[in-house]
Amino acid sequence: MTLTSHPVQFPRSRTGNASGTSHQRRIRGAASGLVLTIGAACAMLTGCSSPTASLPTLASTQSSPYRVDAGDQIHVAIQDLETVEGDYTVEDGGAISLPYLKSVKVAGLGYREIEQTIATSLVERGILTGDPVVNVRPAQLRPFYVTGEVNQPGEFQFREGMTVLAALSAAGGYTYRAKTNVVAITRTTDGQDVTAQADESTIIKPGDRIRVYERWF
Numbered sequence: 001m002t003l004t005s006h007p008v009q010f011p012r013s014r015t016g017n018a019s020g021t022s023h024q025r026r027i028r029g030a031a032s033g034l035v036l037t038i039g040a041a042c043a044m045l046t047g048c049s050s051p052t053a054s055l056p057t058l059a060s061t062q063s064s065p066y067r068v069d070a071g072d073q074i075h076v077a078i079q080d081l082e083t084v085e086g087d088y089t090v091e092d093g094g095a096i097s098l099p100y101l102k103s104v105k106v107a108g109l110g111y112r113e114i115e116q117t118i119a120t121s122l123v124e125r126g127i128l129t130g131d132p133v134v135n136v137r138p139a140q141l142r143p144f145y146v147t148g149e150v151n152q153p154g155e156f157q158f159r160e161g162m163t164v165l166a167a168l169s170a171a172g173g174y175t176y177r178a179k180t181n182v183v184a185i186t187r188t189t190d191g192q193d194v195t196a197q198a199d200e201s202t203i204i205k206p207g208d209r210i211r212v213y214e215r216w217f
């Protein structure tokens with residue numbers, strides 16, 4: 001007797017096919033969710049990495065004549081009135097108190113303008129005649145402040161013509177985490193705080209608050 005060999009055929013499992021399809025769907029669903037999560041995370045990181053993006057730009061690579069403000073100290077000397085010579089602090093109201101003249105409004109004026117204002121007042125009040133010689137120069141201007149990603153944050157003495165770079169150098173330079181291409185400066189103008197973005201070449205002013213942000217790696 002000759003036996004004929006036939007391959008054994010097993011029935012396909014419908015359950016197995018359904019299970020495989022379901023598994024594939026789960027994989028596709030998980031992948032889609034992962035893409036959405038990564039996209040959201042990237043969007044969040046992009047927003048966090050540019051805290052200055054929405055700020056206006058504080059232009060200035062040129063130094064303009066400084067105008068004094070409350071808190072500044074100026075030195076005043078008047079020829080023929082030696083007793084007046086001294087340092088005077090600009091009060092909150094924007095004036096200094098001088099002998100003979102009492103209150104003189106100086107806030108918002110440059111040094112030459114203050115000299116002219118004092119000279120005019122001396123003549124108008126009959127204290128001096130002709131063309132009084134008045135000399136006004138800075139004695140001690142308001143400090144500036146540096147915070148954020150610098151090595152030595154704090155308060156620093158202002159010098160006329162200082163740039164952001166000089167201010168950051170006074171604060172010990174950037175930390176390794178610092179965002180170095182832009183900073184934020186908050187400046188009080190006409191009693192209102194205004195915050196803008198600036199770079200290392202920007203000229204700063206007394207009372208400026210400079211913030212260095214952390215960069216996202």
